[in-house]
Amino acid sequence: MEHISIRIDSNINIQTLLDRFKLVLLKIAQLDMVEVNFSPCRFISVTTLTALITLLKHIQTIKPIIYLKIIEPPLESTRTYIARMDFYRILGIDHREMFIRHSEIGRFMPVRNFQLTSGSHYEIVDNTIEIIKRNCELKPELLYGLDMAFNEMLDNINEHSQSQNGGYFAVQSQHDTIEICIADSGIGIAESLRKNKQYNTLTDQECLEKAWEKGVSDGNGQGNGLYIAARLIKLNGGLLSAFSKGAGYHITPVNSSSFVLKNVYWPGTIITLSIMRQNNIDMFDLLETNDVAELPVNYTDSLDEIDGADVLW
Structure with a gap:
């Protein structure tokens, strides 16, 4: 054998x-x-x-x-x-299993598989927001921005990654951070972006660097999921890492950088966000605007849908 x-x-x-x-x-x-x-x-x-x-x-x-x-x-x-x-x-x-399973709601999320046909990504996002709400000192309105970002990121995997296994998502609250991981084994960010003629000459590294900019997409969708995630990490002082096919990308509190992977590749895309639990940020800063008209039209309405949104802990 x-x-x-x-x-x-x-x-x-x-x-x-x-x-x-x-x-x-x-x-x-x-x-x-x-x-x-x-x-x-x-x-x-x-x-x-x-x-x-x-x-x-x-x-x-x-x-x-x-x-x-x-x-x-x-x-x-x-x-x-x-x-x-x-x-x-x-x-x-x-x-x-030699242990008793207790509810993970609001504490962590085991690795979850999500598929386009199951609608499971909505539950995954809801549970992730609940974990963040209970464990982070973030303003209530930011929860809606994060809800948008996670939903778009998971939609991208479902609709554009062409992964036969769908995607995988997990969350773990730690001492001073919340670590979130999203992964798939699909075509990767670069191949997806190159479907848009604006980006069809870019290398894997250039595509992965471009993907975090506002409005960048394969021509379908808003292209704001990765942008909001990157802005959150930069402002919050956390860490972000991404690997897709032959390229990698890191965001730290100091800078951001892309690089070529040497002799290895990730078959698809994997993204990790480490959010600092104690560091708050502002919704206007997150979306790079001072104009309330540029905020999502119903983000304030969404607070009514979040139980206890006025008190996060």
Whole structure:
């Protein structure tokens, strides 16, 4: 039985994970088994777990009969976390859970798959906004802006990514941040943008850099989802990272930068937002306007739909 083992270390980053998956993707036709070895792993981030699930589902789509062998991590807390985030459920792996599941509403969101036909992305966005509302000191009106951004980002995956598996979304509240990860194994941001004749000569790196600007899209949709997400992170002092095909993009409190991935690629797009829980921002700053007429026409009305929007905690 020909197989490849993927080692998952504590705090492994996306580029290292992709490097370890490179041989799997190259030799997938010859492989009978992929082993995922968590034995060195004492901690795993929600982004790494979402990325891992997306890559493994991509492999299962290419070769449905492949066997996945999981070597569990040594710590019970890490084993429980991986199971509670629905790693085994999504991958269809039998696993006995040695813990009681409590409601995650307002606390975290296990990795969720969303498909165009299911309408599940509306529930995902609602639950994400609830987590942010309970755990961040953001002004109530910002929740509507974030609702718009997340809905557009998930719609883009559903309608334009051409991912056979839909997309994956997870949220984890931590000590001083909320980490949100969105991933798919579709055609990627660059190929999608190049469908618009304005951008059809741009490289992967140039497309990924352009994608965060206001109104940039493949010709369908408003093109504001990534723009609002990027503005939020810049103003909030958080972090953003994105990988799509052969390019990467980072936003930090200091600057933003794009780069070419060396000898690896992400089969689709993965985006991580780390929102600072204590840092508030203004809706006018978020949308780069001083004119109330330029704000979404019904954003104030939406506050009535958010239970307790006047008191966030």
